[in-house]
Amino acid sequence: MKPAPFKYIAASSLDHALSLKAEHGDEARFLAGGQSLVPAMNFRLARPAVVIDINGLDDLAGIDHGPTIRVGALTRYCALEQDNGFLRSCPLFADALPHIAHPQIRNRGTIGGNLSHADPASELPAVAVAMEARMRLKSAGGERQLATSEFFQGSLTTDLAADEMLVDVEFPALPPLSGSCFMEVARRRGDFAIAGVAAIVTLDTEGRYAKVRLALCGVGETPFDASEAAASLIGEPCTDRPIKAAAAAIQAAIEPAGNVHASADYQRHLAGVLAQRAIRTAYQRAANAA
Amino acid sequence: MTTRFFGAPVKRNEDRKLLTGQALFIDDVELPGMLHAAFLRSQAAHARIARIDVSRALQRPGVVAVYTADDYGDYWQRGPLLVPPPPIPGSVFNLRTQVPLAKDKVRHVGEPLAVVVAESRYIAEDALDDIDVDLEPLPAVIDLEAALRPGSALVHDDLGSNVSAHVHQSKGDYRAAAANAHLVIKRRFAYEHGISSTIETRGVVAHWEARSQHMTIWDTTQAPVFVRNGLAAVLGLGERQVRVIAPFVGGGFGPKIMMFYPEEVALPWISMRLNRPVKWIEDRLEHFFATTHERGQIHDAEIAVAHDGRILGVKDVFLHDGGAYDPYGLTVPINSQCTLLGPYVVPAYDSTFTAVFTNLPIVTPYRGAGRQHGVFVIERLLDLAAHELNIDPAEIRRRNLIPADAFPYKNGIIYQDFSVLEYDSGNYEPVLDQALQAIDYSGFRQEQEKLRAQGRHVGIGIACYVEGTGIGPYEGAKVQVQANGKVSVATGIGTQGQGHFTSFAQIVADQLGVDVTDVDIVTGDTDQFYWGAGTFASRGAVVAGNAVNEASRAVRQKALKLASDAFECAEEDLVLADGKISIVGIPEKFLSLGELARRANPMRGAVKPGTEPGLESTQYFGPPSGATANGVHAMIVEVDPDTFDIRILKYVVVHDCGTVINPLILEGQIHGGVAQGIGNAFYEKLVFDDQGQLLNASLADYLLPTALDVPRMQLGHTVTPSPLNPLGIKGAGEAGAIPVGPLFAQAIEDALQLKEKNVELLEIPLSPSRIFELIKASVP
Amino acid sequence: MQPDRHEISVSVNGTPYRRSIESRMLLSDFLRHDLLLAGTHVGCEHGVCGACTVLLDGAPIRSCLMLAVQANGHELSTIEGLASNAGELSPVQKAMHDHHGLQCGYCTPGILMTMTAFLKQNPQPSEDEVREVLSGNLCRCTGYQHIVDAMMAAAQAMRAAAP
Numbered sequence A: 001m002k003p004a005p006f007k008y009i010a011a012s013s014l015d016h017a018l019s020l021k022a023e024h025g026d027e028a029r030f031l032a033g034g035q036s037l038v039p040a041m042n043f044r045l046a047r048p049a050v051v052i053d054i055n056g057l058d059d060l061a062g063i064d065h066g067p068t069i070r071v072g073a074l075t076r077y078c079a080l081e082q083d084n085g086f087l088r089s090c091p092l093f094a095d096a097l098p099h100i101a102h103p104q105i106r107n108r109g110t111i112g113g114n115l116s117h118a119d120p121a122s123e124l125p126a127v128a129v130a131m132e133a134r135m136r137l138k139s140a141g142g143e144r145q146l147a148t149s150e151f152f153q154g155s156l157t158t159d160l161a162a163d164e165m166l167v168d169v170e171f172p173a174l175p176p177l178s179g180s181c182f183m184e185v186a187r188r189r190g191d192f193a194i195a196g197v198a199a200i201v202t203l204d205t206e207g208r209y210a211k212v213r214l215a216l217c218g219v220g221e222t223p224f225d226a227s228e229a230a231a232s233l234i235g236e237p238c239t240d241r242p243i244k245a246a247a248a249a250i251q252a253a254i255e256p257a258g259n260v261h262a263s264a265d266y267q268r269h270l271a272g273v274l275a276q277r278a279i280r281t282a283y284q285r286a287a288n289a290a
Numbered sequence B: 001m002t003t004r005f006f007g008a009p010v011k012r013n014e015d016r017k018l019l020t021g022q023a024l025f026i027d028d029v030e031l032p033g034m035l036h037a038a039f040l041r042s043q044a045a046h047a048r049i050a051r052i053d054v055s056r057a058l059q060r061p062g063v064v065a066v067y068t069a070d071d072y073g074d075y076w077q078r079g080p081l082l083v084p085p086p087p088i089p090g091s092v093f094n095l096r097t098q099v100p101l102a103k104d105k106v107r108h109v110g111e112p113l114a115v116v117v118a119e120s121r122y123i124a125e126d127a128l129d130d131i132d133v134d135l136e137p138l139p140a141v142i143d144l145e146a147a148l149r150p151g152s153a154l155v156h157d158d159l160g161s162n163v164s165a166h167v168h169q170s171k172g173d174y175r176a177a178a179a180n181a182h183l184v185i186k187r188r189f190a191y192e193h194g195i196s197s198t199i200e201t202r203g204v205v206a207h208w209e210a211r212s213q214h215m216t217i218w219d220t221t222q223a224p225v226f227v228r229n230g231l232a233a234v235l236g237l238g239e240r241q242v243r244v245i246a247p248f249v250g251g252g253f254g255p256k257i258m259m260f261y262p263e264e265v266a267l268p269w270i271s272m273r274l275n276r277p278v279k280w281i282e283d284r285l286e287h288f289f290a291t292t293h294e295r296g297q298i299h300d301a302e303i304a305v306a307h308d309g310r311i312l313g314v315k316d317v318f319l320h321d322g323g324a325y326d327p328y329g330l331t332v333p334i335n336s337q338c339t340l341l342g343p344y345v346v347p348a349y350d351s352t353f354t355a356v357f358t359n360l361p362i363v364t365p366y367r368g369a370g371r372q373h374g375v376f377v378i379e380r381l382l383d384l385a386a387h388e389l390n391i392d393p394a395e396i397r398r399r400n401l402i403p404a405d406a407f408p409y410k411n412g413i414i415y416q417d418f419s420v421l422e423y424d425s426g427n428y429e430p431v432l433d434q435a436l437q438a439i440d441y442s443g444f445r446q447e448q449e450k451l452r453a454q455g456r457h458v459g460i461g462i463a464c465y466v467e468g469t470g471i472g473p474y475e476g477a478k479v480q481v482q483a484n485g486k487v488s489v490a491t492g493i494g495t496q497g498q499g500h501f502t503s504f505a506q507i508v509a510d511q512l513g514v515d516v517t518d519v520d521i522v523t524g525d526t527d528q529f530y531w532g533a534g535t536f537a538s539r540g541a542v543v544a545g546n547a548v549n550e551a552s553r554a555v556r557q558k559a560l561k562l563a564s565d566a567f568e569c570a571e572e573d574l575v576l577a578d579g580k581i582s583i584v585g586i587p588e589k590f591l592s593l594g595e596l597a598r599r600a601n602p603m604r605g606a607v608k609p610g611t612e613p614g615l616e617s618t619q620y621f622g623p624p625s626g627a628t629a630n631g632v633h634a635m636i637v638e639v640d641p642d643t644f645d646i647r648i649l650k651y652v653v654v655h656d657c658g659t660v661i662n663p664l665i666l667e668g669q670i671h672g673g674v675a676q677g678i679g680n681a682f683y684e685k686l687v688f689d690d691q692g693q694l695l696n697a698s699l700a701d702y703l704l705p706t707a708l709d710v711p712r713m714q715l716g717h718t719v720t721p722s723p724l725n726p727l728g729i730k731g732a733g734e735a736g737a738i739p740v741g742p743l744f745a746q747a748i749e750d751a752l753q754l755k756e757k758n759v760e761l762l763e764i765p766l767s768p769s770r771i772f773e774l775i776k777a778s779v780p
Numbered sequence C: 001m002q003p004d005r006h007e008i009s010v011s012v013n014g015t016p017y018r019r020s021i022e023s024r025m026l027l028s029d030f031l032r033h034d035l036l037l038a039g040t041h042v043g044c045e046h047g048v049c050g051a052c053t054v055l056l057d058g059a060p061i062r063s064c065l066m067l068a069v070q071a072n073g074h075e076l077s078t079i080e081g082l083a084s085n086a087g088e089l090s091p092v093q094k095a096m097h098d099h100h101g102l103q104c105g106y107c108t109p110g111i112l113m114t115m116t117a118f119l120k121q122n123p124q125p126s127e128d129e130v131r132e133v134l135s136g137n138l139c140r141c142t143g144y145q146h147i148v149d150a151m152m153a154a155a156q157a158m159r160a161a162a163p
């Protein structure tokens, strides 16, 4: 399990990286944390002719705490975990990050690599969907910003063009009276999710649901935005019946495929169980915040 | 002899090297001019080989050679039959052993087709892509029942069927037992065992030195002496020309005894051809196909019981998946057949199995070696009977245990070591009692009520087992006192973490009155010790340990004799302690062992007739038959009723493996065994599609339990020494892994009150998804 | 295609090394076969088993998932650097010996490196925390219990020794 030969170039600047990518296109891959790319190369499932190492691009790493929270693509999981301000403004990450692999992998893996890799069973794409994140893509020719629904196109597929790089991700601040929760079921700690749910609940002053953002991982080709399926909650109080109805709507909307660890029916069942649990916990947290 | 070390929790001699990164593992062998091999492996489970063209690969810079089966010429020979089938009347055994490189046909995914030799492993892997292979696919034989139907595709065309073996054994009259029974329960059970998945994969380094006409082979084998003898024969060399070294080996658990793996055959031959050292290290992907597995059996079993739960008889008909070849004879299924009887009185037993060839990797013993399958069947049958008869699961087991006064207990059927299955010694009820007490069995039932009222789903399981250990033929040991007073010990077995460097040293240290750290053990180097069988069937400590003991005793006698001559006193007046021999009461008058060793090799004078020079001895030990260990595991588990995920709240093991050499090492063996048992019961599953493709060939998807999945275990033990060896020890290597499957099934059924829902867990491995599916299927 | 080679400088356990390597060389192979620091083990080459864990600038990482060329200019620590120059075992090594935390010892290098870094930052861990961190290192032999015991003891020893 050794990688096939390739040409390695350590990018010296963002422009350098983008011009290299423009030159080599699909033949080239950016190397961020390497925690998905290098295993794929070791199995020879990925055989890039050119590897553009972006780890030297310090400008790409870091967290901007403005009115929206902007996270550079090269920010590593461990940096996110250690930034209490960030975890307070984006509490879904506090729940989700510990589910991603193990400390040794979180010391290398990056948010940009994770989202660009677009593994549908990964936690962060669902978190990004729930948080209505916006991804900034740059190429030598220009830049554009995409909503998650535009960015995630399929399993391991994004809208990134052959010459583009994901440079940062913007997370809008949560409205007041909001609470959130991420939970998942995986076979072992650190494994990819069999099913996972990211929920953000915003309450009105009466304690009713004013807004519900809900996204699932593991149960389809892309992270699944279940906010519409859960919209029946809006205006309801936190009682069992509407939560169960929302969960049933979500179960009806998803199309899990099953895998070596779980049947499709079990995944659908879990989606319902986890949606209910996550909504309840998010609601509680919102109520506590109030 | 004082027993300062024997029985004490002595810390291990081998740790320092391992903890500082100085131990030599196979991939640490670096030789000047060394080449690297990579194997081209079949992508298809069953196919005819139309063409292999290696010409492009040979042109790649850095590639030195590429070989296919045709290049082997006469060297191309099938592997040997490792364990001949025991002489059971009427049994059928069709021998088809593995081939060194596939010729004409491939029979499982991963079977090697060609080998590339290059300047680096990286280049060798590049060149695999350059080989053009034409495979004409054939229907794959995967399903055990379909494999036996007329018209099925054939794994071995010349055989006319896919039957590898068919064996019937019985004792008593099952038919009469069933006719007189209060209740007969019949079920189908499916038990799959997984792969050893040692953290170190396999590897071979071969170094032919033309000048000295000598071959050195480093091999991650558990049986170096057999490997030397076999390879010397096929290479046309004398055994003295071949040295096999099993260096530090990163876990064995059975599959590392298999031989000859195609890579073991290829590397020495390549080294001779190219006159350069060659290395092959199995990568993790290869490990899933190239190292042997243990897999599934399907049992149609029934139990006949009296109204009080006493077993009147058991009948079992089962299919065993043997994979593409059967070099291991009947070992695995016959272990299932024999171990099913467990610690229980089973007056009538009627058992038939058919071992089936499939287009899947070869099945050979992996820790437990088929015992798990049998234990699952009997333990589940008892649970079902207990439920029907409304008897407590622990109580039904107690009622059936073999009584303490019945040993040695003959079980009437023939075991893998060719002898009639006989339990040498045992006292089973106290083991059960201790386990029930440790898990607080009666207290738990009340607690369970309370927790259920709070909506928590907790359940308890209890499972018993016996384990045949320490079988022959023999092992030997050479114990030698060196002039510096240190003791060197060599044995022929290999060691893979079992602590032999320490447990054997403890035996020697007591006999020779030296410190454990002054005893240096060499294992697994055929130049250091010539004879032996290997580390398998929980036999290392029993068989080699007793040989070490015999040899140390002989050295002790020699030392005392020499000293009594020197001091001109009787041997009874001497004390041997702290590395010296002195006269009782006159400690200042002594001879050190080192000095005695020097005197045992005098510069002048003649060695007396009938004596040998040197303070050393080589002794062998062969037990008449295997020693039977036993134990009980108990577990309390909590199940999430919605996700079906589990949490183990308490885990208890009580076992009896005779006299204990080192309780610390023994604990480690049990812990590790249970962890593998948990993996087998709930995490590890080889998922093949109907074309024989393994769908989860990575450690990300073949789930080894982590530190969060294996609970803290509480251990207890009782000691019933084995009468079959002077040290009284029984093996303990496999015990931890054996009864975990039925324990999980029982505890999860209890936690979710599945019996009340007519859901029965009759298969292993389980998983949250599988439990969900079984419950769903039972709801109409 | 000509092999793509690069000149790199790294420091391993305080010793500087300068080597020319092919870009595809994995850091694990570089340490083991180029620098002959074979104490770091390789069990899977896809990031799961943890045997290859080393410290990169003090933080544990998988050396099988990093290219050697990426280590240029960085400091690495491996199992060979844990004991003192005089050969005295570190508290984590010693606790592993005392508690029989290793059997075949193949997983041990990764466990020592992971836990050495962890205990430095978390001098008073709970058993659950130890198990959580340890869950990124697979051991097939020990069932983990003695390793966990060793880590709890090592933490205590390190606290006792701290000024």
Ligand SMILES: Cc1cc2nc3c(=O)[nH]c(=O)nc-3n(C[C@H](O)[C@H](O)[C@H](O)COP(=O)(O)OP(=O)(O)OC[C@H]3O[C@@H](n4cnc5c(N)ncnc54)[C@H](O)[C@@H]3O)c2cc1C
Binding pocket: A029, A030, A031, A032, A033, A034, A035, A036, A037, A038, A039, A073, A074, A099, A100, A101, A102, A105, A108, A109, A110, A111, A112, A113, A114, A116, A117, A119, A121, A122, A123, A124, A160, A164, A165, A166, A167, A190, A191, A192, A193, B700, C046, C047, C048
């Ligand atoms: C044992 C193990 C367990 C894991 N478990 C989980 C888990 O439970 N959940 C989970 O989510 N992940 C898991 N991962 C994957 C891990 O999270 C990866 O870190 C992540 O998926 C990729 O991030 P990276 O920075 O390592 O990207 P890389 O591996 O460097 O790159 C991944 C892909 O994205 C591209 N890329 C990287 N950065 C950019 C960019 N800025 N713009 C455009 N393209 C880019 C690369 O070219 C490559 O194709 C696991 C990994 C391992 C080894």
Ligand code: FES
Binding pocket: C041, C042, C043, C044, C045, C046, C047, C048, C049, C050, C051, C052, C053, C062, C063, C064, C065
């Ligand atoms: S070898 Fe790197 S994690 Fe297994």
Ligand code: FES
Binding pocket: B199, B250, B251, B497, C101, C102, C103, C104, C105, C106, C107, C108, C138, C139, C140, C141, C142
């Ligand atoms: S001690 Fe063998 S793998 Fe851990």
